[in-house]
Amino acid sequence: MAEREHEHVRVAVIGSGFGGLGAAVRLRRQGITDFVVLERAGSVGGTWRDNSYPGCACDVPSHLYSFSFAPNPEWPRNFSGQPHIRAYLERVTDTFGLRPHIRFDSEVRGLRWNGEELYWEVETAGGSLTADVVVSATGPLSDPKVPDVPGLDSFPGKVFHSARWDHDYDLRGKRVAMIGTGASAIQIVPSIQPVVDRLTLFQRTPAWVLPRADRKISGLERWLHAKVPATRAARRGLLWGIRELQVSAFTKRPNELGLIEGLAKGHMKRAVKDPVLRAKLTPDYRIGCKRILLSNSYYPALTQPNVDVVASGLKEVRGNVLVASDGTETEADAIVFGTGFHVTDMPIAHRVTGANGTTLAEEWKDGMEALRGTTAAGFPNFLTIIGPNTGLGNSSMILMIESQLNYLVDFMRQLDVLGGKIALNARPSAVHAWTRGVQKRMERTVWNTGGCDSWYLDSNGRNTTAWPGTTAEFRKVTRQVDLAEYEVLRVPAARRGERAGQAVKAVA
16 A cells, blocks of 8 residues: 555546446547546446346436447347446446556545645545546445434334345345335335235335336347447437437426326326325326336336335334324334435535635535536536536436546546646636526426426525436537636646756756
């Protein structure tokens, strides 16, 4: 470890999920090899490593949920499961020679900007280093959120979050409480329902669920995609185009989503014959306001005799008795939380101290904001992949990640063109102007007008998560860095003179 005490790199990337690995590939392609990828775990994969719960799969088609520069003709299904996506990321790591750059078990504990030397001081679990540029690719779905439920500490059974699944605990024959009805819960419920003794679903808010058009991709299709790349590109392009056409309904004309609501209600009615249960499962907000879920097995599972749906959130725990907000009491042996992640209050923000001596979390106390979703004022040479207002409600986040990687590459290019020891700091005026524009467009979207309380909104009720436009538009606005939006920082003249004197002295 002693050798790393004064190690300096050009770029430090935090995280080895899609964002971090993508950044590493693009840096290498740009000819930048002096970088490290700091990963807190012992393997790559990000959220697709951490989320290994039963039934875990992606709700974006496989051929769209992959890098454009690393196509995979061998996807086995329209919607791939977690093992296949994680294996894909492992292959990307090996194909592009990224392993020598990755430092496992190196959780970043602190980042501090050094204004005199114009670099970041990085403290990790594996030692310290400095970096000219830091790319934070920790992702918004990396740190589980467990609600503060009175009495939970005294629960005598097993408790875990869906993103920290305990595979050593056997749920067979147990009374299990599933807390939450998000994307994870609708995959977990049908996966564990057949083996548990009793499953109680605590549903604070019902979700809109559409059929999942999943199927096995045939051997002929995979052969064609491998031998005739144009077929693979056409498939990806079609998947992308369909989703681009849907954007206006989400962002400009939410009332047009009524037809989709009809499809969702029909999907529910076919599976759920009990009108009382159907009433519990019917949302009272516009579809799209919360994330639309895809499943063919969720509703059938809820109709099984060993499943109870409590149309209320968990209020408190009394021993092994769980009490809902409506007073319903349920005995349980295990509690599984499918309650989401710290999205609008990312934990990494508390560990980043910028040029003004304040943390990113302090600067974002009234809401996250970053220029083009990537750079924050007062945090020079610090870029966030999947930053504020870059989330999507209907398409692949890999498209947004690649757009931000284009921005990263041009950011590095601008630093080289300007030359010398410099840094780029987003101007507050530029950040505020960008944020005002995004929030103005957000006013018409279904996420703001749909009548729900979702994880897209922060504690102030502001949508700092979603992007109110198409992926093509985001690609355009992140194509290159506009230097007019940045302040160029250079080492102070006195410091440069001191360095020169030290150099002369060293030569003498």
